[in-house]
Amino acid sequence: MNWDDTAPPTDAEAAADGRLVGASADGEDQAVEAALRPKSLDEFVGQERVREQLDLVLKAALARGATADHVLLSGAPGLGKTTLSMIIAAEMGAPIRITSGPAIQHAGDLAAILSSLQEGEVLFLDEIHRMSRPAEEMLYMAMEDFRVDVIVGKGPGATAIPLELPPFTLVGATTRAGLLPPPLRDRFGFTAHMEFYEPVELERVIHRSARLLDLVTDADGAAEIAGRSRGTPRIANRLLRRVRDYAQVKADGRITRETAAAALAVYEVDGRGLDRLDRAVLQALLKLFGGGPVGLSTLAVAVGEERETVEEVAEPFLVREGLLARTPRGRVATPAAWAHLGLVPPQHGGGANGAGARGQQGLFGT
Ligand SMILES: Nc1ncnc2c1ncn2[C@@H]1O[C@H](COP(=O)(O)OP(=O)(O)OP(=O)(O)O)[C@@H](O)[C@H]1O
Ligand SMILES: [Mg+2]
Numbered sequence: 001m002n003w004d005d006t007a008p009p010t011d012a013e014a015a016a017d018g019r020l021v022g023a024s025a026d027g028e029d030q031a032v033e034a035a036l037r038p039k040s041l042d043e044f045v046g047q048e049r050v051r052e053q054l055d056l057v058l059k060a061a062l063a064r065g066a067t068a069d070h071v072l073l074s075g076a077p078g079l080g081k082t083t084l085s086m087i088i089a090a091e092m093g094a095p096i097r098i099t100s101g102p103a104i105q106h107a108g109d110l111a112a113i114l115s116s117l118q119e120g121e122v123l124f125l126d127e128i129h130r131m132s133r134p135a136e137e138m139l140y141m142a143m144e145d146f147r148v149d150v151i152v153g154k155g156p157g158a159t160a161i162p163l164e165l166p167p168f169t170l171v172g173a174t175t176r177a178g179l180l181p182p183p184l185r186d187r188f189g190f191t192a193h194m195e196f197y198e199p200v201e202l203e204r205v206i207h208r209s210a211r212l213l214d215l216v217t218d219a220d221g222a223a224e225i226a227g228r229s230r231g232t233p234r235i236a237n238r239l240l241r242r243v244r245d246y247a248q249v250k251a252d253g254r255i256t257r258e259t260a261a262a263a264l265a266v267y268e269v270d271g272r273g274l275d276r277l278d279r280a281v282l283q284a285l286l287k288l289f290g291g292g293p294v295g296l297s298t299l300a301v302a303v304g305e306e307r308e309t310v311e312e313v314a315e316p317f318l319v320r321e322g323l324l325a326r327t328p329r330g331r332v333a334t335p336a337a338w339a340h341l342g343l344v345p346p347q348h349g350g351g352a353n354g355a356g357a358r359g360q361q362g363l364f365g366t
Pocket of ligand 2: 081083126
């Protein structure tokens with residue numbers, strides 16, 4: 001993600017764009033996601049702990065006739081932060097105003113939004129870690145005291161005019177909770193950390209979406225898609241749409257294990273959710289470097305990609321899946337990586353594969 005929205009995309013961003021297993025929303029996702037979004041906590045699949053805690057927070061506020069505490073939602077892209085913010089408003093019977101950190105560059109932008117909120121309204125601030133510093137400081141006071149100081153004039157003659165705000169609920173979302181300054185983090189009454197979903201939960205997401213899209217999907221078909229969805233509902237929904245296309249063109253429209261596997265083979269998404277780039281990185285690491293350790297730059301050259309693309313686009317998922325490890329001496333494949341690609345690791349102290357790998361490594365350097 002680039003801090004400056006006007007900057008041209010980096011190579012890594014270009015490589016991540018349009019990737020079937022990418023977690024960020026693309027144009028098609030944005031068009032269909034509204035239709036697939038669960039509208040209530042009961043409909044929201046998985047995240048049991050978050051759901052239970054949030055249910056208590058909201059019900060208690062409703063019972064007191066009060067505005068709910070501010071809520072921070074943190075978690076990787078596509079796990080349901082925006083969806084949950086809308087559910088919070090719906091459960092509170094409150095309107096929601098949606099904005100984002102990068103859209104608020106001046107404190108004045110924030111003051112304008114805050115002063116126009118209705119009592120009890122939910123303000124959803126997406127990418128809250130990307131707000132400007134002055135806006136952030138204004139937000140501290142707004143969250144705590146429902147008050148802002150509007151600065152009028154410039155220089156020594158400037159004066160602060162206090163402005164009372166109606167009580168509201170701030171829902172902040174971030175993919176990078178670690179980047180939030182502690183004073184901001186501390187002002188949220190409740191923080192929900194969203195985890196990646198289990199395959200059985202993604203199966204439920206897929207069945208639900210299939211119903212809404214009028215698709216016939218059997219249990220094995222949903223399981224096949226879920227296993228390739230990288231723990232992410234957005235990816236599950238996207239793969240479901242590609243499988244639907246295939247089933248309609250090449251089969252009778254029904255989504256079974258066979259149509260799902262055949263469709264995703266066409267798109268080069270394998271049984272574990274790795275795509276062409278992920279497998280190219282693993283294959284180079286195993287076949288050219290005997291499983292490593294090998295330096296990132298050397299590995300990137302071998303794959304024919306930029307260093308950043310390998311590091312930011314491919315590696316995070318490979319590391320999460322326990323297929324690749326980043327060590328001080330370089331990238332290393334795990335036994336699971338050899339098994340996944342159906343290759344045999346070289347034996348210690350011999351074996352053509354191992355010797356070949358060491359020769360290559362010497363050639364490339366690290
Ligand atoms: N728990 C869930 N149950 C069912 N569907 C879900 C769930 N979570 C997310 N989804 C689906 O996944 C899609 C992406 O979710 P959402 O837009 O809320 O993710 P996000 O965390 O806001 O992502 P980003 O970080 O990119 O903004 C939505 O269209 C929604 O339909
Ligand atoms: Mg979102």
